Amino acid sequence: MTFSEENYLKTIYHLTNLLDSEISTNAIAERMETKASSVTDMLKKLSEKDLVHYKKYQGVSLTDKGMHSAKMIVRKHRLWEVFLVDKLDFPWDEVHDIAEQLEHIKSEKLINKLDEYLNFPTEDPHGDPIPNANGQIVTIEKQLLSELTENQTGICVGVKDTSSEFLKYLDKQGIALGSKIEILSKESFDLSLKIKVETKDFTISNKIAANLFVKKSK
Amino acid sequence: MTFSEENYLKTIYHLTNLLDSEISTNAIAERMETKASSVTDMLKKLSEKDLVHYKKYQGVSLTDKGMHSAKMIVRKHRLWEVFLVDKLDFPWDEVHDIAEQLEHIKSEKLINKLDEYLNFPTEDPHGDPIPNANGQIVTIEKQLLSELTENQTGICVGVKDTSSEFLKYLDKQGIALGSKIEILSKESFDLSLKIKVETKDFTISNKIAANLFVKKSK
DNA sequence: TATATTTTTTAGTTTTGTCTAAAATTTAAA
DNA sequence: TTTAAATTTTAGACAAAACTAAAAAATATA
Numbered sequence: 001m002t003f004s005e006e007n008y009l010k011t012i013y014h015l016t017n018l019l020d021s022e023i024s025t026n027a028i029a030e031r032m033e034t035k036a037s038s039v040t041d042m043l044k045k046l047s048e049k050d051l052v053h054y055k056k057y058q059g060v061s062l063t064d065k066g067m068h069s070a071k072m073i074v075r076k077h078r079l080w081e082v083f084l085v086d087k088l089d090f091p092w093d094e095v096h097d098i099a100e101q102l103e104h105i106k107s108e109k110l111i112n113k114l115d116e117y118l119n120f121p122t123e124d125p126h127g128d129p130i131p132n133a134n135g136q137i138v139t140i141e142k143q144l145l146s147e148l149t150e151n152q153t154g155i156c157v158g159v160k161d162t163s164s165e166f167l168k169y170l171d172k173q174g175i176a177l178g179s180k181i182e183i184l185s186k187e188s189f190d191l192s193l194k195i196k197v198e199t200k201d202f203t204i205s206n207k208i209a210a211n212l213f214v215k216k217s218k
Numbered sequence: 219m220t221f222s223e224e225n226y227l228k229t230i231y232h233l234t235n236l237l238d239s240e241i242s243t244n245a246i247a248e249r250m251e252t253k254a255s256s257v258t259d260m261l262k263k264l265s266e267k268d269l270v271h272y273k274k275y276q277g278v279s280l281t282d283k284g285m286h287s288a289k290m291i292v293r294k295h296r297l298w299e300v301f302l303v304d305k306l307d308f309p310w311d312e313v314h315d316i317a318e319q320l321e322h323i324k325s326e327k328l329i330n331k332l333d334e335y336l337n338f339p340t341e342d343p344h345g346d347p348i349p350n351a352n353g354q355i356v357t358i359e360k361q362l363l364s365e366l367t368e369n370q371t372g373i374c375v376g377v378k379d380t381s382s383e384f385l386k387y388l389d390k391q392g393i394a395l396g397s398k399i400e401i402l403s404k405e406s407f408d409l410s411l412k413i414k415v416e417t418k419d420f421t422i423s424n425k426i427a428a429n430l431f432v433k434k435s436k
Numbered sequence: 437t438a439t440a441t442t443t444t445t446t447a448g449t450t451t452t453g454t455c456t457a458a459a460a461t462t463t464a465a466a
Numbered sequence: 467t468t469t470a471a472a473t474t475t476t477a478g479a480c481a482a483a484a485c486t487a488a489a490a491a492a493t494a495t496a
Contacts, residue, residue: 002482002483004482004483004484024443024444025443025444025445026442026443026444034483034484034485035484035485035486036443036444036445037444037445037446037484037485037486037487038483038484038485039444040444040445040446041445041482041483041484042483042484045482045483056444056445056491057443057444057445057490057491057492084328087335088328088331088332088335089331090327090331094327097325098323098325098328101323101324101325102320102323105316105319105320106319107315107316107319109308109312110302110306110316113306113307113308114306117305117306220452220453222452222453222454242473242474243473243474243475244472244473244474252453252454252455253454253455253456254473254474254475255454255455255456255457255474255475255476256453256454256455257474258474258475258476259452259453259454259475260453263452263453274461274474274475275460275461275462275473275474275475
């Protein structure tokens with residue numbers, strides 16, 4: 001499989017999780033910052049290789065084979081991210097781009113040995129689940145911080161937005177995976193939250209809260 | 219720089235070390251298992267980018283810029299090999315092909331962090347030197363085992379042939395980097411050697427001895 | 437339901453890196 | 467030193483993956 005084919009598969013996989021329905025040509029084009037015509041060309045190619053179900057004008061979905069391939073790419077991406085953060089000490093906002101390259105390295109043995117070396121992690125540095133060697137994914141129960149109500153407490157288990165900008169903001173505020181976040185009050189006008197992280201109190205906007213995954217606790 | 223450009227640079231670099239003279243189109247084509255016409259095309263391209271000195275029919279050599287780029291690729295290749303063997307526990311005969319892929323990952327920060335993580339190694343698992351971040355190479359004094367005479371002793375510090383076949387043969391005989399090898403006798407007819415490795419005595423052909431680098435000792 | 441708008445596909449180019457076949461140049465041999 | 471052989475380059479073609487512009491199909495609107 002070429003890099004390009006792998007990138008398409010991965011995109012279709014992510015869109016499937018996001019929208020769970022048939023994926024449109026335009027949705028793929030937009031996410032990959034390419035043209036719809038390029039997407040059509042590739043879909044034909046992937047369809048011929050039996051990686052996607054594709055019917056003209058009807059959108060695409062992954063075949064079992066395509067789904068498995070996509071999961072293996074995601075697995076590689078996320079395991080490399082863990083390596084970069086845990087072993088090489090990269091900040092969590094810098095690993096995505098490097099992992100985008102590393103995910104295309106071809107060697108099943110390599111990725112399984114890496115998995116073992118990292119102690120079979122189940123989540124990447126942003127809290128996203130890592131498919132195991134068979135493609136199985138253990139999803140942990142989580143919800144957006146914005147869904148909690150006053151006086152509820154959650155443990156930060158993931159981020160929805162993984163942009164460097166957002167992650168650096170979290171660093172600045174001292175919010176990391178594992179942080180205990182208590183909702184002190186909620187402003188009904190703009191849905192901003194007064195929260196307590198460890199010992200520090202401060203206010204965050206709804207936009208921030210809607211991009212933080214927590215596991216309800218206490 | 220594209221993968222292909224990087225592979226050409228690397229090949230020219232290796233041929234330069236091997237032949238130290240102007241490198242011919244055919245020599246490159248042969249080593250890369252491609253056609254001379256393809257090589258010519260690429261040489262023009264590399265020349266335009268100021269990575270090689272190239273004059274029609276006169277062969278090529280690396281410019282300073284090309285030499286530096288080539289060394290950085292070799293650096294990446296060899297550091298990844300160390301990672302695979304030291305950290306992921308790969309056998310030394312399996313790392314080359316994976317490193318051929320990993321050497322193209324683009325991130326200076328990544329490779330420098332990897333270097334640090336591995337404790338700034340100076341040789342790869344086959345005893346080849348690893349250029350540092352500035353491209354400097356510390357070459358250790360070494361000679362072929364076949365150049366030693368009766369009763370001399372050497373420490374194995376590298377292999378000339380890095381084929382899986384040869385490396386597995388060495389594994390089987392218990393010869394590894396660091397092994398102490400004593401020449402008990404040399405057969406003048408075929409230049410085969412009776413040697414002692416650790417406690418074991420056995421005979422090796424001249425071909426084997428001519429592919430083992432040692433550092434004279436005792 | 438007819439028409440307008442949006443989405444998707446097709447057709448035809450472009451770029452990168454390869455190839456074959458033929459021409460040009462260099463090197464070796466007679 | 468002329469000819470033969472080997473090497474290298476040029477010219478033209480091809481596949482992959484992208485693009486633009488135009489046509490076709492689906493969807494939304496009046």
